[in-house]
Amino acid sequence: MSSHRTASGGLIDRGHSLRFSFDGESMTGQAGDTLASALIANGVKLVGRSFKYHRPRGIFTAGSEEPNALVELRSGGRREPNTRATTIELFDGLEATSQNRWPSLKHDFLSINQLASPIFVAGFYYKTFMWPAKLWESFYEPMIRRAAGLGRAAETADPDHYEKAWAHCDVVIAGSGPAGLTAALAAGRAGARVILCEEDFVLGGRLNADGGEIDGKPAREWVAAAEAELRGMPDVRIMTRTTLTGVFDGGVYSALERVNDHVAVPPEHQPRQRLWRIVAKRAVVAAGALERPIAFSGNDTPGVMLASAVRTYVNRFAALPAKRLVLFTNNDDGWKTVDAVLSAGGQVAAVVDARPAVSDAHRALAGKGQFAILHGGIVDVSGGAGGVRRVKAALTGGAVAEVEADGVAVSGGWNPAVGLTSYHRGRPAWREDIAAFVPGALPPGMIVAGSANGAFSLGACLREGFAAGSQAAADAGHGAAAGNVPAAADEPYSLAPMWHVKGKHKAFVDFQNDVTVSDVALAQREGFESVEHLKRYTTLGMATDQGKTSNVVGLAVMAELTGKGIAETGTTIYRPPYVPTAIGALAGHHRDENFHSVRLPHSHHWAEEQGAVFVDTGLWKRAQWYPKKGEKDWLESVTREVKAVRSGVGFCDVSTLGKIDVRGPDAGAFLDRVYINTFSTLGVGKARYGIMLREDGIVYDDGTTSRLAEDHYFLTTTTAKAGLVMQHLEFCRQVLFPELDVQLATVTDQWAQFSIAGPKTRDLLRELVDPSEDLSNEGFPFMAAREVLLRGGLKARLFRISFSGEMAFEISVPGRYGDAMARNLMIAGKAFGVTPYGTEALGVMRIEKGHVAGPELNGTTTAGDLGLGKMMSTKKDYIGRAMAGREALVAPDRQVVVGVKPVDKGRRLRSGAHLLPKDASPSPQTDQGYVTSVCYSPMLEQWIGLGLVARGRERHGEIVTAYDPLRSETYEVELCDNVFYDPEGGRQRG
Amino acid sequence: MRINCPFCGPRENGEFTYLGDAKPVRPEGGAGEEAFYDYVYLRDNVAGEMSEWWYHGGGCRSWLKAVRNTVTHEFLSVEAAPGAGGKAVQK
Known part of the structure; x- marks a missing residue:
């Protein structure tokens, strides 16, 4: 066993050792460890360098609020910077590297920034790098980026994949501590569909660290029984390694599930992480509370740790952060750490209590542990990169005491984790009795329970959790919850607020962004008193930890300086996500070729076989040209295609144009209102070019519409506007003209359509079309459109329309025949030298003919601008008519x-x-x-x-x-x- | 955000497209430039309850008239446009 591992106890699997490395040094931990607990068990104190001053830093917390212990995890394409060692579940082969140091963690060159620290104060960048402005890009910014930094992102693509998923339930619960578990039990017993999200890899929350008794049983036994009962309920889903990260409108919650962060490489076909969107009728937030520090000189020395974190490492992970500890507290809860350390065989050097007196029980504990109780505050910690060596405390009477120690546990009280409760801008409210902000106005459907609500005793957590779970289930339409509320003691908290102690050296408020008490004071002197200004001027709370351990201390220091109360000073609020979330999780599968969906014309595979070059047109892939062997560039291919069409025959897949079926007795009247020209007078079997305007008089779209029957028109749109025109026409039909009896259906994918163009078009078509069909100029004149029979019996639609200016038809067959049609056009046209052509040749021919297209229909042109003003009917109302007549248009x-x-x-x-x-x-x-x-x-x-x-x-x-x-x-x-x-x-x- | 489509039930807002204020009514054809100017351009900037057009393009393709509180994003009602039901209606 490792040097700082206790002989027994904890929730680690002592029979299951795991090898890992930190900065290249091999170490061993146990299953059930986090990287942080394994490092502590190995006696590692120094784990990182701070953001601005490159100060040596150690592990400060035992949870996702960690500001210091950020490492690069894994290597290569899986390298993940700024990962909190306190949340990384240890796995065999784990590689972690410290960051923001050079050449090594122990000897960091840029730690000389500390010597220059009098100038690196709040507002330093705003004040210093103002002039000359041109040096920003070339000098200041690169220099600052190199000096002030976090980890390095991976330089190759992430080989893992990520998923997004939906879930629906009656009640979603954030947190599985005593309040979350009783809420789940109550809601589950009432028959509600429950999703219980737990950030950690085990259920129980603080019960795993603090123990205690519930219903007369040890807390861990009660947790195991509760978990077993919940797992037996078919409608309760327990999601560990899952953080509820956001609260959105209409009862939608986001959650990040770290599916395979606890293994080196995810198993095949499994994602690394999964981003959930959970739709819930009710939410119970039982996210607990976060302990807050007291700021004092040297409080960032490795070995200084939150008191609750010390208990977590000792009790849950069987790892002693310090062999000789000083506790600095202003409340009873901090004293639990003394118990934990003594029970695990550690020594307590002294307890510095900010309160003037402590209870008899605490005095008895001091006798048992043979340490002094010093009433006052810590004024200095010395030790540097090697960790805590000496602690100096100023006593209430004026005396100064010095003790030797290798660790300091600090507790300034607890802050309810109000993050999730403030995402709808509900401002947390100050509660004087516990000196903490509690949730204010809650998002609809949310109930807060337990220490997240400021109810810190175990008994209160169980009661509030059970009540919240029952209430949530009832609100979601279920009956009463069965069973009794589990009982536990209501231990005293008795806190005397203290936020910082005056000392000679830097006292840190925000560890991750290197903001000190004196930075807050400077902000106040320079007029940045409001919490919003304080935050932006000093960067307090703006790091990736969102100030979970620092915000309240910072604003309390400000309140003290201004003489206003904390309630009046107020707090900034939080934004999702609650924990840093990888871009990969937000993207899910939408990356690379799956970034968006792809639409393929029915002839696509045939075109691929022809060696076509494709172009993205919206979601479509269209053949741009068909290069032939020996052609030196696209221009040569396109020129050949154009000449082939104009002298013989060619064809082009035009299926990407939007196609809309318009049917009903009022179909003609409807089209008259959406086009500038008239369609009700169009004869059956005829096609006509039409233009639509926006209501402001500008051209919206154009295309050919054919009348296939008295009450049936077939309308085409441009490729780009297909979806928007459908939406526009539905608006016209459903909202503007509901009195018209007309129906619309989008049939773009149902028909494969080819333009066949060139003087030999009829020769080719006669090979395909049944001989009974008359394709002559008389039998099928320009702008005719009708159904024809093909050889073999298939019915097709034939339109005599031309975009190229050549003798041309468009032939339309059901989509599933599109591939066969392309192949048959090649076979039937072989004798006539048929040439497939792409969108480039199409474009060339339309410019030669002077037809307008996308670049001219650009959202600023009128029909008149396009030379089509004569199409504007004066005999009817249509969309855009009134506004098109405006003077400037x-x-x-x-x-x-x-x-x-x-x-x-x-x-x-x-x-x-x-x-x-x-x-x-x-x-x-x-x-x-x-x-x-x-x-x-x-x-x-x-x-x-x-x-x-x-x-x-x-x-x-x-x-x-x-x-x-x-x-x-x-x-x-x-x-x-x-x-x-x-x-x-x-x-x-x- | 969830929108309770009268045809499809509550669905995710990504299935819908927002158009805007449902209050302006398209003037009759001969109403003239000024009436159309008001219809096309003039909008109230509402903080509170507002009726809006939403299109369920990712679902039933119905246009829906929703009353939404623009401050809280709460939907107070969602109803189908007059012509969304499939039959022509008396104007």
């Missing part, structure tokens, strides 16, 4: 769509270039618009583009200056008509 100097081409035919155009009058110098005043879309046109054999330019339509033929500040380019372009290719449109009608 019809002003003659608006920027409208034009074509642009470079004066130097060999020049490449770039979208985004601003357009100015010829030879004007660029400025906001001379800016007249910009280039929206560009492409290399294989037909014109030069770069062309579309732009939005003031009065553009009147200026065709004018030479203007294009100015591209991103690429530092200035060149001349000619404004022209936006239709570059086949302006008469003969090709698509032929």
